[in-house]
Amino acid sequence: MSRYLIPLLLVAIMIPVFIIGLNRDPSELPSPFLNKPAPEFELPRLKDPSRTVGSADYAGQMVLVNIWATWCAGCRQEHAYLLKLASEADIPIYGLNWRDQRSKALAWLSELGDPYVASGFDEDGRVGIDWGVYGAPETFLISADGIVLYKHLSPLSEMVWQRDFEPRILAAKGSME
Amino acid sequence: MKRGWLALFVVVTAVSAYAIDAGNAFDDPQMQARYEKITSEVRCLVCQNQTIKDSNAFLADDLRREIRRMLTEGKTDAEIYDFLVVRYGDFVLYRPRMSGKTLVLWIAPFLLIVVGGLVAFKVVRGRMAMPIDDDSDSNQAAG
Structure with missing residues (x-):
């Protein structure tokens, strides 16, 4: 009987390992910036190229940085929720318009509404690389002292917001006081 | 026969027309070799089982451009990998x-x-200690 015990034990260990492994999405990679200072950036504004927008604009504030583009289907999907956040949640949203065309991006914002305090226009993807962006939409939660608290990879929604963002925001605000 | 060889030559060389970069990135063959080495070591994150050397995703394109820039600036291979x-x-x-x-x-x-x-060693050792006289039927029954 005991000779079956070890294989049985091994299988009992392997089953949960495989169940967890198979249910993970291999395209979702942890950001190497997690719990580290967010990269800095400075870019021409999408709406007013003569002015810049960058990390200096939100220093000392907790913010969301949302990577979006008009070619990205998930961005259109989450757009209505971003508008809702912009009007209801007490957190500024900065946009990074990634690898896009200015005319298309401007048309998108005037058609669908603009949830962003401002969007930086990252035409050649240089800032995207600095932020380790590899698929839009991506949303970074950045603390008042400039630390990446969370990075979400896929469209935002009420469910995602309540599950992944709100607890982290509350915890960060709690530790500040 | 001559035509056949010509056709083969055309087919074989035409493959380079599908290469990702339009031409060599560097005139210096040593730099070009480094560039090709590095791009074949870097994963394209959009299409995870391709290298950025093989991928035409625009992120791969951007990363190749950054690698070319860093090579031109005289960065070492280690510095480029660090950057990524x-x-x-x-x-x-x-x-x-x-x-x-x-x-x-x-x-x-x-x-x-x-x-x-170790497991194989133990199993074989155990088998060696077994009496040789048992036939294959009883072996199966025991297995």
């Missing part, structure tokens, strides 16, 4: 570096060989 790992994590390299997080990846194969070897 800082931004995209260990996963971006096809041969991840040895670190606390990737240690298990490097050690696991050797560990499995040792453990498997």
Whole structure:
């Protein structure tokens, strides 16, 4: 009987390992910036190229940085929720318009509404690389002292917001006081 | 016959027309070799089982451009890999570096060989101790 015990034990260990492994999405990679200072950036504004927008604009504030583009289907999907956040949640949203065309991006914002305090226009993807962006939409939660608290990879929604963002925001605000 | 060879030549050389970059990135063959080496070591994160050398995703395009820029600026290979790992994590390299997080990846194969070897050794030793007279039927029954 005991000779079956070890294989049985091994299988009992392997089953949960495989169940967890198979249910993970291999395209979702942890950001190497997690719990580290967010990269800095400075870019021409999408709406007013003569002015810049960058990390200096939100220093000392907790913010969301949302990577979006008009070619990205998930961005259109989450757009209505971003508008809702912009009007209801007490957190500024900065946009990074990634690898896009200015005319298309401007048309998108005037058609669908603009949830962003401002969007930086990252035409050649240089800032995207600095932020380790590899698929839009991506949303970074950045603390008042400039630390990446969370990075979400896929469209935002009420469910995602309540599950992944709100607890982290509350915890960060709690530790500040 | 001559035509056949010509056709073959055209087909074989036409493959380069599908290459990702339009031409050599560098005139200096040594730099070009480094460029090709590095781009074939870096994973395209949009299309995870391709290198950025093989991928025409625009992220791969952007990364090749950054690598060309860094090579032109005289950065070393290590500095270029660092640049990528800082931004995209260990996963971006096809041969991840040895670190606390990737240690298990490097050690696991050797560990499995040792453990498997020990088990095989024990099993064979056990079999050797068995009497030789039992036939294949009884072996199956015992197995």
